[in-house]
Every structure is written in structure tokens, then in C-alpha cells.
Amino acid sequence: MSQERDPSIDLLVVHGVVVTMDDQRRIFADGAVAIKESRIIEVGSTAEISKKYQSKRVLDAGGGVIQPGFVDAHVHLSQHLGRGTIPDSWPEEKEHDQWLPYWTTMNEEEGYCSAMLACLEMVRNGTTSFCDSGGRFAGELNAAVVEKVGLRGMVAEVCWDRPPHAEVSVGDTDACLQRLERLAKALPAGPEARVWAGVGMAGMGGCSDRLLVEGKKLADRLGLTMEMHQSFGASDVARYREYAGGKTAVEHLADLGILGPNLMLVHMIRTEPEEVELLARSGTHICHCPAASTRVAMGVSRRGHFPEMVNRGINVALGSDSGNYSDYFDVGRQAYLAATIHREFKGEMPTITAEQALEMATINGALALGQGERIGSLEAGKQADLVLHAYARPEWRPGLDVVNSLVYSAQSVAVDTVIVGGEIILENGRFKRVDEEAEYRRIDRAARELYRRMGWRDRARWPVL
DSSP: OOTTTOOEESEEEEEEEEEOOSTTOOEEEEEEEEEETTEEEEEEEHHHHHHHOEESOEEEOTTOEEEEOEEEEEEOGGGGGGTTOSOTTSOGGGGHHHHHHHHHHOOHHHHHHHHHHHHHHHHHTTEEEEEEOOBSSOHHHHHHHHHHHTOEEEEOBOOOSSOSSGGGOOOSHHHHHHHHHHHHHHSOOOTTOSEEEOEEEEETTSSOHHHHHHHHHHHHHHTOOEEEEEOOSHHHHHHHHHHTTTOOHHHHHHHHTOOSTTEEEEEOOSOOHHHHHHHHHHTOEEEEOHHHHHTTTOOHHHHOOHHHHHHTTOOEEEOOBOTTTTOOOOHHHHHHHHHHHHHHHHTOSOSSOHHHHHHHHTHHHHHHTTOTTTSSSOOTTSBOOEEEEOSOSGGGSSOSSHHHIIIIIITTTTEEEEEETTEEEEETTEESSSOHHHHHHHHHHHHHHHHHHHTOOOOOSSOOO
16 A cells, blocks of 8 residues: 555554564664554654554554564463362372363353453453364354454364263264364454464374374365374373374374474473474474473473474464463463573573564464464554553563563563554453453353352362351
8 A cells, every 4th residue: 555645544553662573573662553454554663654644543652562462372262260270289180180070061151251251361461362272162152252352363173083081072083074164164264354263183192193184184275274282291192102103293293294384283392302303394383381381390391392493493382271271371471481491491591582482472473373474573564463561560660671571571561452453452451342340240150150060169278268
């Protein structure tokens, strides 16, 4: 669009420290973002951009940071009502003692409330896009909540033909593939889509080889991203080696022919050096969920090869995982962990830098979701997904190095305004599309009723009077 022919725009955000995450990683100390409809028209200095455009509305960032919205590359919306209920004394393998009754008892109202709670938290913490690995109910339920809040997200169906429990079976291989194709038709991807379908696989031995191969063919045919859990703990890795005749998971996936640039493998805590090379050569994306490992002692800093993956050029994104693992949906905090836990174990400075962690939280996440041309950076032609931080917070001061301040001190504490596709969905800390207080009341009622039916009891170590 020629600026000379049409100087009018819909929204102009000025006087912010603009962290673009573009190819040059430019930062404008007094920057501005010009937005028309859903897209960014131009990014530059406030002085330059203000002269070029007349805007229907102007937002003054007041010296606060303006960044591309965080991309949370792995969440479970349906698990969020379950957070905070698993005692620290339980080993990770006992998680199903809570998960199974929670999953089988939940009704659609509670599924709605779990997704709503997750979406509210993501927006408040500066996330504008995410990937959900499949909900308790049909993907359309979660999609409706996402659209109500105004977020952008890729949603999937729970897909496994070798389920961990008979009670959570969703059918055989053909039934799983039909579910995936149905959702893809119901929620098509497109240049303006807020919510679209992905091809979600449970992974970690929960899917047959045929399901993985046919699922990848479906993703290839429809131009979608396929994502799956893999190599989380010692037990699933051992089972996979036995199943694959002694080969590692990545070696087996390579033999199946499903590695590639539209596949994202989630967790990958227990990787071997030879797997890193296979991942690099294939262009497969990785989603690192550091909090999900540290919360339950899975060994991500001891066993993971994430610094090596980054150095080898593998695209590594960040994920929050679920309410019964990390317990929070906050990509800023994930970035802090990604930048610090590996250097602590290795005794090296640095392993992953603040700049690399911020890339993982933004543009890398966009690439992993197959959305690198649409989101993940602030540049002309991309969707206007951006976050404004309030500068009037101690965590931002002195703020001499904006990237260090964002990753190590401020993170998401000062998120003030969130814009998705040019639409302000959170302004001055207030949601624009939903009544936050009313939703919390609905969430509280649903959680109490769900846990009453489950027969759950508080296992508090301290007396609750």
C-alpha cells in the first residue's frame, strides 16, 4: 500500500521502546507502530512515523516497551482447572492419580471454564498466540473460548490409538484421523484466522506408527503443523527404545519419514547427541518447556541438549505445558528459565543468552507453529500482535539494556495493553471483550463442583482452619 495515496490508519502506537524481533533485531528507543485493520503498516521512530500517518486512534506507550506478543508453543487448555492440586510429595508417574479422575469427570461447562482461565492468564502475561495439544472435548469448544477472549491460537483434538487408559480412548486409528480432518475443515488456517486447527498427536508411545505416518500426511496435504509430545521421562524413553528395536525416538521417527519443517516435537528432555543432528538436518522444530520439567524433577538441565540444539541452528520455541505440571502460563517466565537453568548445571556463561531466549519466546514460536510469515515480529505486513508494558514499575528500572530487563527482571509483570490483529483486547489492564470478574465467578463455581464430584480432598501439609 502506498503511504502517499492513503495516509490514514486505524491505530498508531507511539513513544515506546519497540523491540521488533525483525531480521536485523532492530530496537527503536522512541519507536512507533502504525496499524491498519489487522496488519502492521510500518515500524520506525515516533518522529518519522507520526509525520507519515494520520490515525483514528493514538496510544502513547509512555516510554514502556512494545514487543511482539509472546507465542506459547505448547499448552493444555483443558488442564487449567487442575492446577495446584498435586502435592509435591507425589512422583511424576503418580500424576495420573489426579489426571484420570479429573479428565473423566469433567463436563463441558468445566471444560469451558478451564479454557477461559487459561486464556485470561495468557493475555495478562503478554501471550498473543499459542498451540493447544487437544482438549477434553471437541476442539470447537476451546476454539470458541479463544475467539471470545480475542487470542490467536492453534487447537487440536486429543489423538491417540494406544491410550494410557481405556477410559480416555477416542477410537482406533481411523477414528483419530477422522477427528483430525473434521477439525481441520471446521477451523481452516488462513491469513486472517484467529483460531485454526493443527494436527495434534499424543506421542510418547500413545500413537501407532500408522497414526503418526497418516497424521503427517494429513498435515502435509492441508498445509498444517503436526505437533506431539516426545522423550519427556526415563520410562517413556525406555519403552520407546524397546518398541523401536533399540533405536532412539528421533531415529525411529526419521525411519517413518515424518521429521521435517512442519513437525514440532514437545519436551525432548532426554535426547542423545545423535538425535540433535537428525533434528537439525530435517528442519524439525522443538518446543522447550523448562517449567514443566523443573516442577516435577524430570532433568531438563541435566539431560536436555537445548543449548546444543540452539547452537546447531534448530528452531527451539517455548511452552508452558499444563496446569498440573508448570502450573502457570507465562512465556516470560519460561524465557527466564531457558536462559538460566542450563548455565547453572553446566557451569558455563552463557549457554542460552537473553537474546536467544527472547527469540524462543517470539519469532521461534511463530516459526514452530508454521506462522512465521504472519506473527512473531513487528514488521510491515505481519499481523498486528503486540504487547505494551507499563514503564512505571520498579522491575523496568534502570532499563539500560532492554532485552536483559525483559528476560531477567520485568518479564510479564508490567503487561498493560495487548493487541491481537490490530484489536485491543486488554487495555490498561482491563479486558475489552469479556467480563473478567464474571468469568472468575463462573470458574470458581465450576472448579468447586468438579472437585466435589471427583471426591478430591485437600492434601495441605499445614492446617487449614
